[in-house]
Amino acid sequence: MTDSAPSYYKHHVFFCLNERDKGEASCAPHGARAALDRCKAKVKEAGLAGPGGVRVNQAGCMNRCQGGPIAVVYPEAVWYTYVDESDIDEIVESHLKNGRVVQRLLTPLHLGR
Amino acid sequence: MTDSAPSYYKHHVFFCLNERDKGEASCAPHGARAALDRCKAKVKEAGLAGPGGVRVNQAGCMNRCQGGPIAVVYPEAVWYTYVDESDIDEIVESHLKNGRVVQRLLTPLHLGR
Numbered sequence: 001m002t003d004s005a006p007s008y009y010k011h012h013v014f015f016c017l018n019e020r021d022k023g024e025a026s027c028a029p030h031g032a033r034a035a036l037d038r039c040k041a042k043v044k045e046a047g048l049a050g051p052g053g054v055r056v057n058q059a060g061c062m063n064r065c066q067g068g069p070i071a072v073v074y075p076e077a078v079w080y081t082y083v084d085e086s087d088i089d090e091i092v093e094s095h096l097k098n099g100r101v102v103q104r105l106l107t108p109l110h111l112g113r
Numbered sequence: 114m115t116d117s118a119p120s121y122y123k124h125h126v127f128f129c130l131n132e133r134d135k136g137e138a139s140c141a142p143h144g145a146r147a148a149l150d151r152c153k154a155k156v157k158e159a160g161l162a163g164p165g166g167v168r169v170n171q172a173g174c175m176n177r178c179q180g181g182p183i184a185v186v187y188p189e190a191v192w193y194t195y196v197d198e199s200d201i202d203e204i205v206e207s208h209l210k211n212g213r214v215v216q217r218l219l220t221p222l223h224l225g226r
Contacts, residue, residue: 007190008222014127014172051225059127060171074187077120109121112164 007075009055015071018061027069042092067111079107122168128184131174140182155205180224192220
């Protein structure tokens with residue numbers, strides 16, 4: 001519905017930082033804050049940050065906890081399940097810098113809360 | 114780059130809930146939390162919530178503070194500047210329910226931080 005206007009950010013990334021009660025799956029206990037910080041730093045380092053470029057944000061629970069820890073990239077609506085720093089680095093280098101989705105890290109479609 | 118796959122959520126809404134130091138523009142002092150809660154409630158009431166439908170989330174600073182309080186709807190990348198509950202209700206009814214962008218609430222393109 002906005003085909004005529006470019007997205008304010010070329011890639012807008014949201015990391016779930018939610019923490020649930022003990023025993024329930026959630027992203028925070030799986031290094032989500034560190035991953036967010038890493039992603040922000042790498043994006044800045046690569047000179048990608050800002051309007052027309054990349055923005056990295058924290059978010060609340062996006063209700064795909066079973067696939068967590070997760071991050072979603074808009075406007076392309078690509079969901080990632082990451083494990084460690086090297087996954088974050090690959091998302092920045094491949095997807096955010098070069099526009100190539102990292103297939104091996106895609107969140108399986110059936111995973112919700 | 115994902116033209117073949119539908120977005121997990123048809124509309125994914127993020128409200129900035131950031132609060133800056135006194136004197137600096139930010140969204141939290143302008144009723145952002147109440148607007149988020151209102152939006153969530155209205156979406157639920159309309160039966161729109163869930164995969165294939167609408168998800169409403171809080172987010173950190175999206176760096177468009179001068180246009181705040183703001184919310185962005187993905188994957189269509191539509192940014193709104195809202196003022197009161199009736200604005201939220203209109204966004205839910207017009208955009209999230211019927212797919213019609215609320216032109217009068219669009220955040221002016223030049224407004225960043």
